[in-house]
Amino acid sequence: MKRRILPSAALLMGMLLASLILALSGCARRDAAAAEGGAHAAEQRLPVRVLTVERRHFTEYGSYFGEARAVAEARVIAHMGGTVESVAVRAGDPVSRGQSMARIEAERAITNHETAVLAERMAREAYEREQKFVEQGVSTQQRVDQARLEWLNRRSQLLDAGTAREGALAIAPLDGIVTARHVQPLDEIAPGTVAFRVADLSRLRVTVGVPESDIAGVRELRSAEVRFSSFPDRTWSGTPLSFARARSDRGLTFEADIEIENRDGALLSGQTAQVRLALREWPDAVVIPTSTVMIRGNEFSVFVVEDGVARRRTVRLGPSDEEVSVVIAGLREGDRVVSEGMNRLTDGVAVSVVE
Numbered sequence: 572m573k574r575r576i577l578p579s580a581a582l583l584m585g586m587l588l589a590s591l592i593l594a595l596s597g598c599a600r601r602d603a604a605a606a607e608g609g610a611h612a613a614e615q616r617l618p619v620r621v622l623t624v625e626r627r628h629f630t631e632y633g634s635y636f637g638e639a640r641a642v643a644e645a646r647v648i649a650h651m652g653g654t655v656e657s658v659a660v661r662a663g664d665p666v667s668r669g670q671s672m673a674r675i676e677a678e679r680a681i682t683n684h685e686t687a688v689l690a691e692r693m694a695r696e697a698y699e700r701e702q703k704f705v706e707q708g709v710s711t712q713q714r715v716d717q718a719r720l721e722w723l724n725r726r727s728q729l730l731d732a733g734t735a736r737e738g739a740l741a742i743a744p745l746d747g748i749v750t751a752r753h754v755q756p757l758d759e760i761a762p763g764t765v766a767f768r769v770a771d772l773s774r775l776r777v778t779v780g781v782p783e784s785d786i787a788g789v790r791e792l793r794s795a796e797v798r799f800s801s802f803p804d805r806t807w808s809g810t811p812l813s814f815a816r817a818r819s820d821r822g823l824t825f826e827a828d829i830e831i832e833n834r835d836g837a838l839l840s841g842q843t844a845q846v847r848l849a850l851r852e853w854p855d856a857v858v859i860p861t862s863t864v865m866i867r868g869n870e871f872s873v874f875v876v877e878d879g880v881a882r883r884r885t886v887r888l889g890p891s892d893e894e895v896s897v898v899i900a901g902l903r904e905g906d907r908v909v910s911e912g913m914n915r916l917t918d919g920v921a922v923s924v925v926e
Contacts, residue, residue, distance in 0.1 A: 616923040619912035621876050622860070624902050629853040631890040631897075633789070634845060635827075637779035639799075641770035641840045642830065643745055649675045650738040652762035655754045660767075662752045666743040672767055673741035673754060680732075680739030687725070687732035694718075694725040738766075747771040750840055770840050775833050777809065777844045780824030789814065789848050795829045796847040799838065807831040809846065851890070857898040861891055863910050873902070874909040874916050876924060881909060883918040 653676030660672045698718040704710030751768040754760060777797060781789050795809035809829040819826055829846055831838075864886070865872050871888050874881045886901030902908070907924075909916065916922070 616879070616921045617881075617912060617915055618925045619874075619876065619881070619909045619916070619922045620925050621907040622863075622910045624857060624859060624898075624904055624906040624908055626855050626904050627858055629856040629858055629890070629895070629897055630849050631851040631853065632847045632892060633781070633785045633850045634847050635779035635781060637777045637829075637844055637846060639775045639777045639831075639838060639840065639842045639844045641747070641750075641772050642774040642776050643747065643771040644750075644840065645744045645769050646765045647672065647741050647744065647767040647769060648738050649741070649754075649760055649764045649766045650735045650762060651676065651680055652760050652764060653679070653739075655756055655758040655760060658752070658754060658756055660749050660752065662749050664749045666747060666749055666769060668743055668746050670743045671740040672743060672749070675739045675741065675754070675760065675766070677739045680736045684729075684732040684736040687729040691722070691725040691729040694722040698722040741766050743767075743769050745769060745771055748836070772833055772836055772838070772840060775831050775838055775840070776812070777829045777831065777846055779827055779829065779844075779846050780819060781814075781827050781848070782824055783818070785848075785850055786814070786825045789825075789827055789850065794849075797829060797831050798845045798847075799842055800845075801842065802837065807833075811848075853889070853897055856889070857902055857904065858895045859898055859902070859908055860894060860910065861896045863908050863913065864888070864896060865913065874913045875902075876907045876909060876922060879921055879923070881913075881916045881918070881920050881922045883916075 656674040656677065658673045660666060666672060698715070698721070701710050701715045701718040705712060705715050747769050748771075749767055750770045750772075752766075753764070753768075754766045760766070789811075793811070795811055797807040797809045798805070799807075809831045812828040812830050814828075815826040818824065827848075859873070863873050865874075870885060872883050872885045875884050876882075884901055887899045889897035889899045891897065909922075912922075
């Protein structure tokens, strides 16, 4: 009797085929999982923008505040006082040297001045006659001395009368602008009252206090930048005039005077000015935008991209201006510093650089 083995062989072949199918499906699942994991990893890279660190020239500036004053400024004083008869100018009006701006009991002052002129002339002529007489031997040195003394007294009175006349007529002592008027018609003012203030506003002087740490650099300057808050889009070029050789008792600083041109009269005496003075030159400095620097306590750091990974790097900063900072230590020329997207980064995170 023959044995039947065909069913067992068929069963074996089926089992082998099922195992093969399972193996192939497992490989496919692993490949799909690996592909999905790679795509997910690519999606986890944070996009950033970078800049390449370069060396360049940097000028360190110091910024100081001071008050602008007219280089030439004067007070017009009514020395005799009295009634203000008339006023010819207002604050802001231009005046010329020698111009009368008001009359303050002017006739009395004019008469006194004319009297003093005549008395001085007569005394001088008498003194000159006595000098000739003593040379001729018909006078004495004592009479000459007495005549000279009388002439000097009359001359002194003439000077006082001239000053009183100028005050009574409110004579402008210089070409400029009336910066203040303190009298009105019919006012009764006391002797010595300041009636007007006149200034030449074509040139202004700004005095600033420079700290001891900066004064060495400031003393070598030949120019300065001056700005005013009322003109945010305009800069004046200033000329350093003088530097104090002793420290100010008021602010414990050294005073520096800066002169600027004001031909168009845009600036007024008394305005607050911001003065920028170049202190030091850094001819080959590592410079980065200040916006790339992060601060934690007293530590400054930046993110640098290395092989697709963001690395936090501590830096030591030097001087800075409104846009950039000098890096003294922590960065080298050629480093790629993150300029955008650094707020989302942590040390060691994968990044992708966006061009």
